[in-house]
Amino acid sequence: MLLTLLLETRPNVQFWPFIVVSFITILSALYVVTSKKPVYSVLALIVTFLSISVHYVMLNAQFLAIVNIIVYAGAIMVLFLFVLMLLNLKKETEPVKHISWGIIASISGLLLLFVLVAALVSIDDYIQPGLDREVGLIKNLGQMLFTKYLVPFELTGILFLSAMVGAVLLGKREKKEELS
Amino acid sequence: MELILISIIASIITYFVPKGMAKMVALLGAILTLAYNSFMLQSFVADGTKKFVFDTPWFSDAVHFSVGIDGISMLMLLLTNILMVVILLGAMRKEWKRESLFYSLILFMQAALIGVFVSNDGIMFYVFWELALIPIYFLCALWSETGDYKTTTRFFIYTFMGSLAMLGSFIYLGSKGLVDGHTFAYDNLVAVKLSTTESMWVGLGIFIAFAVKIPLLPFNAWQPSTYAESPTPASQLLSGIMLKMGLYGLIRWFFPMVPETYEFWSNLIIILGVIAVIHGALIAIRQNGMKRLTAFASLSHVGLIAAGIATITIVGLQGALVQMFAHGINVVGIFLCIDIIQRRTQTRDLTQLGGIAKQAPYFAALFLILVLGTMAVPFTNGFPGEILLLKSIFGYHTILGVIAGLTVILCAVYMLRMYQKGMLGGPSGENFDFPDLQKSEWPALIILSAMVIGMGIYPQWIVELTEASSENILNMIKETVEGVS
């Protein structure tokens, strides 16, 4: 794997929790993509999110770690599961893919990967670390959120309202004649 | 300026008047324009500078609405306005569907043509150049004789592509010129100095636009079928006036824009022109459809005019201008005659016609005058122009001159063949009835024939009118050439 190669070549990576958690993240992400059954995909995705949350904790972003678990693993994924159960999609419904399509997809994925990795290779030369290590604490974030980010915070209200109305609109059954 | 306004207003009014009135209103508008034009001619002094100048910023500071009339423009305006009256008179004989729209489009066309001939700004020239295309497109398409929209669309696409190339060239010239101020002014565009390569490319762009419109030889694919399928007024507009837009463009815009490479272009145009002369004439001899025949004859004549312009001599330019005027009158007249024949006999195929002269002597006589004019018989309007043109081409290159000289013979062959097959001989069928001229056909043909004879006897006025302007243009070219070398 690319990542293990990189890890080995880098002398400063001896922090085993990072390695373990990263492996979990990547493997579960791969499982999401390749699994035949949507339900397993969802479960794997939850695992991915949990492991990403662990990363957040390690990165001193405790607030986001919690939000990630609550919002993603808790809400969004449950929604996914709920819809899956509702639609009864447990059985395999996807047609067999032509192999060439898989090759094309992998090539483009790998290509992008290489380009982006190349952009990141000598990253340490370009950016300097900051000194403030407490940015991820709830207090700091809260203060920012309700001062500088007040406008976008309130605007998310519009977003949610429209999403809610839209979801209800699409979800409800109606007898009314079609509009056009 | 006022001319454009008059015809636009007339066009709009024509669209909204009730059905029967439209043609009268349109005719009135055309006559009014002509009258105003003559009035302008009264106070016009042909000293080579622009008169009646009007200038105001239009799109931005770089593009002005800027008009001005010098001798050449004046000549073209007269041609346009006189022919417009004749065309309307000729058209009035027929009942057109959607009459008001029809006449309104014709007048709109007139406004656009006037705009082309008076504009003094590159972008404005382009704007009117395109505008002239729109009414003619709809005239050809909506009242097409066969209902085949493809021909017209091909015509539109050809000319539009040419115009786009011209627009590209103008923008390029503009980008080389003044950055602030009236960038696209004629004088400014002309003054731009280009390298040889640039000049070739810019020249190519403008050349394509004009060559399509004229049409010069490799760009003429749209012409015969469009002429043949269009309604007569549209054919008249196309051949009588619109084609002159291209020639006018050659004189006014093309050569002054690219004096750096004018030798190349004039060689090219003369050769293409002379080939067109022979090519058009030879094909015309074999045609049986009268409209098609006229289309190829027109191709032949216009080739000669373009070659004359391209010699860049005062003789060539003067000859071209005289011949442009004459050709406009002749070709409109011949189309009118063809239309009259077709309306009465339902055909314009030469093999089915004959014997008209006996039944309609007046018509035959007037038609003959027009045919003779086209053939450039002395004392008709075709003669002086053709002589000047041939002289200029002889001066340029003797062999080319000789080849071009063949046009006189070939033209006589096909025109006389047309006249003889169509008008003379015995009646072609039982109950053959051909009434002579009626109502509005009279004034139309009389005006044209009078002009044919009048110009044949006294062509000098055109020469006087345009001499100073032509010299101006020649000087402009020469100066740059000397400056470069």
Add this chain to the structure above:
Amino acid sequence: MSLLETGFHIFDKVGISNYLFLSVLLFCIGLFGVLYRRNAIILLMCIELMLNAVNLMFVSFSSYLGDSNGQLFVFFIMVVAAAEAAVGLAILVSIYRNTRNTDVSFLDNLKG
């Protein structure tokens, strides 16, 4: 909190670039999934995966630079992702009502 109190910082142990590689890899896995799979619900999951990769990248940059703007951006991305997921699933449900399927390739009535 305890991690902070001990003066621990992840970038002392693991270079930032490893985090970035990790998130880029996740992003590309998601992208591959979007291109490869045809089941709409799995596509939706792949997109969520991509968004999470973005989040991870933002958070690592934010921690590294000591700047909280990145983490707030992540907060908004999560918010929006939730809204998007809701709408997307609603669309899926309405499709399912019509076709009894969520396979995107069955919906090829409109040809490109």
Add this chain to the structure above:
Amino acid sequence: MIALIIIFVGALLCLYLGIKKQESFSIPIALFTLAAAMSVTVIQLLSKEVWPVEIKMRAGGMMLFDFSSQLFSLLLMLSLFLILLSLKPVKTMGADLLGLLMFSLCGGILLSGFTHLVMMFLGIEILSIPLYVLAGANKKYASSNEAAIKYFLMGAFSTAILLMGCAFIYGGTGSLDLEGLNKASYMMGHMNLATPLVFSGVLLILVGLLFKVAAIPFHFWSPDVYEGSPNRATVFMATIVKAAAFAGFIRLFAVGFGELKEPVWMNAVIVSSAISIILGNAAASMQTNAKRLLAYSGIAQTGYMLIAFVGVDFSDNVWNLLIYLTGYISATLVVFTIIDILDSEGKTSDLKAFEGLGVNNKGLTFALIVAMFSMIGIPLTIGFVGKYAILTAAFYVKPWLVVAALVGSAIGIGVYFNFFKYAVMSRTDNPLPKLNTTAGQKITIAFCTLVILLIGAMPMVIANFKELFF
């Protein structure tokens, strides 16, 4: 900002009316709201007031409604006003859908006035999410469903790419607001280098935005989505979404990354624009469905609008883009209104439905012809004014791009002549009868035609405004 609040409140009112089952009031309310918002914007514009929305608690605000953004939002509001006006008043649009449209407009306005990437992101999402719903609003039709899911997946996918770009940029410059980006790019531009991080970030953002505006090679979703969606959603996508996306696009790239033009993103934009113009027009000329045709021609028009990014001067570029967008929107509105009228007569959106339009519907045909000429770029229409402005501005920088654009225009004639072929030329035996049009539709068509012709004939009128604002 006041306009934004007014529209938001209006949208809420519409939703409320929807709950109260008094939907017939909703369109007048919406129109009234939009009118109020527009007049507020106009007053602010004329009083030369830059509304201080910035909530400047810390350095770097979130939004700035300067002139360019106010003009853009005015354009957006006016378009929605005309769209709503052209809807049949009874039953054609539930109050809930109307509310969603207004929410979406809010997103558009945000997008035209952001100064912070968070706001851009939110703007895009607020703009898109209601539209995903609208695209699928014809729940019983598989085509509408398909349009919705395609639009949704592509939208979410491109958003993810865009966000990745934002993350890269954030890492590379350490800032998320336009001011900071401008400073960073200024420094990089002057040292004539961009770090790989910024470089790839800008390209990723570019890809995301090109997806949104449907430029080749990221266009493939748009024909399907346009065709499948209900008319009102399609017209919204074709006009307002495109305009708003461009407003955000030019703001981000001109202000944020303006200084790193040459090496980083300019070439990508140019290539995409040239391909879009040529291939878009070529593909459009082969279509037989009016909505698909408009989708492809929209792709080509996008290509022209991208040329507006090339010019040297920012305010000129914005102005040119505005004029071009105005022309594009007016022409599109005319065509879509006519499609809608035909639709309510039970016709499909196939081009054949236009057959014989010209015989009994003179006004409509005239408007259609004018709109088509404007799209082609024939003089005396606003289309020509816009093309002229954009092309001359680009000519000093990239001459060959202009050549490509002209070639594309030449190809494009065939596209719009397809309409003439059916509407005007065809000599069918049973032409369309006189079509029923509501007063609102008449006003919309007349207004758009007037805009096309007036600005086309007298561009100086608006050129004077430009002096006033910039």
